[in-house]
Amino acid sequence: MDVFHVFFSGCLLFFFSNQLVATPHPIVIDGRMDDWTDIAPLFQPERPAKPFDLTSLWVTDDAQYLFLRIDLNQDILLQENNSLALYLDIDGQGETGDLAGAEIAFFFGDRRGYIQHDGESIPIEYQALDLYIAPSTMGHSFEISISWTAHPWLKKLGFGEHRLGVMLFDRREKEILCYAHYFPTREARPILPLTTLDRADPSHLRLVTHNVNKRHFHPDKRDVFTRIYQALDPDILLLEEAYEGSAEEILDYFRPALNGAPDWYAYKAGEEATVVLSPFPAIQVVPLGNSAAYLLDLRPAYEGELALVVLSMPCCRADSARQAEADQIADYVRVWKDFQLKPGTPIVLAGDANLVGPAAQLLTLLEAGDWDGSPLTDLCPKQLQRPMATTWRGEDFSPSRLDYILYSDSVLKIGRRFVFDTVELPSPLLQRYQLKPDDAPRTYKHMPVVADLIFK
Ligand SMILES: [Ca+2]
Numbered sequence: 001m002d003v004f005h006v007f008f009s010g011c012l013l014f015f016f017s018n019q020l021v022a023t024p025h026p027i028v029i030d031g032r033m034d035d036w037t038d039i040a041p042l043f044q045p046e047r048p049a050k051p052f053d054l055t056s057l058w059v060t061d062d063a064q065y066l067f068l069r070i071d072l073n074q075d076i077l078l079q080e081n082n083s084l085a086l087y088l089d090i091d092g093q094g095e096t097g098d099l100a101g102a103e104i105a106f107f108f109g110d111r112r113g114y115i116q117h118d119g120e121s122i123p124i125e126y127q128a129l130d131l132y133i134a135p136s137t138m139g140h141s142f143e144i145s146i147s148w149t150a151h152p153w154l155k156k157l158g159f160g161e162h163r164l165g166v167m168l169f170d171r172r173e174k175e176i177l178c179y180a181h182y183f184p185t186r187e188a189r190p191i192l193p194l195t196t197l198d199r200a201d202p203s204h205l206r207l208v209t210h211n212v213n214k215r216h217f218h219p220d221k222r223d224v225f226t227r228i229y230q231a232l233d234p235d236i237l238l239l240e241e242a243y244e245g246s247a248e249e250i251l252d253y254f255r256p257a258l259n260g261a262p263d264w265y266a267y268k269a270g271e272e273a274t275v276v277l278s279p280f281p282a283i284q285v286v287p288l289g290n291s292a293a294y295l296l297d298l299r300p301a302y303e304g305e306l307a308l309v310v311l312s313m314p315c316c317r318a319d320s321a322r323q324a325e326a327d328q329i330a331d332y333v334r335v336w337k338d339f340q341l342k343p344g345t346p347i348v349l350a351g352d353a354n355l356v357g358p359a360a361q362l363l364t365l366l367e368a369g370d371w372d373g374s375p376l377t378d379l380c381p382k383q384l385q386r387p388m389a390t391t392w393r394g395e396d397f398s399p400s401r402l403d404y405i406l407y408s409d410s411v412l413k414i415g416r417r418f419v420f421d422t423v424e425l426p427s428p429l430l431q432r433y434q435l436k437p438d439d440a441p442r443t444y445k446h447m448p449v450v451a452d453l454i455f456k
């Protein structure tokens, strides 16, 4: 493509002095935009003029990442079937690089791009930029992070050390949607000491959900699964896609990771083999498509019961099957509340919801409803070491938040909550739990999600 085929169509540019910003903006890539409210847009057209157009661009950064928020005038999936391209001029020189002086180009709908350096160009996917995108569902507002140092060429080009040229471009209409400049601050994020994975209080009931993706009986992975579950120390361990083995065989296999799990119960249900391991007997086990509902009796350790749905919803482009399963789950929760549960029984929906399509699927699950008539709450925990809420490591698609914990917050509080990965965790913490940095990537693609339940 050459620059003469590009029509510059009257963007307004805002040059925003980042010198006023005292601390880095605590952006979390989680698909929620409330963390951007104190940041002024870098670019806003007077009114979106084109059928597919940008309505706002925000840019901020810290020592590790460049963060972008892109708002559009229509709903899209950012990682499929769209013509949006990002061009970044990263060496501060408009005359070097490709279109608009850019050394980085990324075509979101193709999940591909390139980096240019010294007249050479290499094709890239998300890994070369350490690119995170949220939400993974359809929407018109997306947040994105790019690591300053993900690829050796980025360092050579001085990424983050020069004025950035940021261009958003519609490849279908060959139109520039925006071109703006941004001055990185590279301010360090305040680092909170991270020394323990433990519950804040021993009375908190730790729920861990993990899509083991058929790997749970893999002989090479057993040792790592054991060390990770030992470190997380669940009271209730939920597994999804644990096809191989009966519930009892899976419990026996993981006993070494669960302090021997004396007097524990094991259940398995649903087309995608959801499993519940805990010291609590189930009063009900009901398959709901790929997912399953479990009513656990928590007595005498805790009062009453826990109404649990282990999610393992249909994946990928099975949008109508996923919506149908969300409807089935929400209907079941309503039947539970209307006819079966003691009012105020805590309700938790946890597991792999695979939400990569219309946003309505999440709303359906949330609208199963809390006891006070409000929707369920989406816990949306983030990783311990990164400002990301992604629970799936990525492959072809960027890392995504696929695993969810939804709960009835009128009767349930949550203590510690996090998405667990071993990469980039501080060494003392890894040593304390006999973990290695590559344990998690060697073992799983979905990360365990942890929530400590506190009953009101
Ligand atoms: Ca956010």
Ligand SMILES: [Ca+2]
Pocket (backbone or CB within 6 Å): 089, 090, 091, 092, 093, 094, 095, 096, 097, 101, 102, 103
């Ligand atoms: Ca350049």
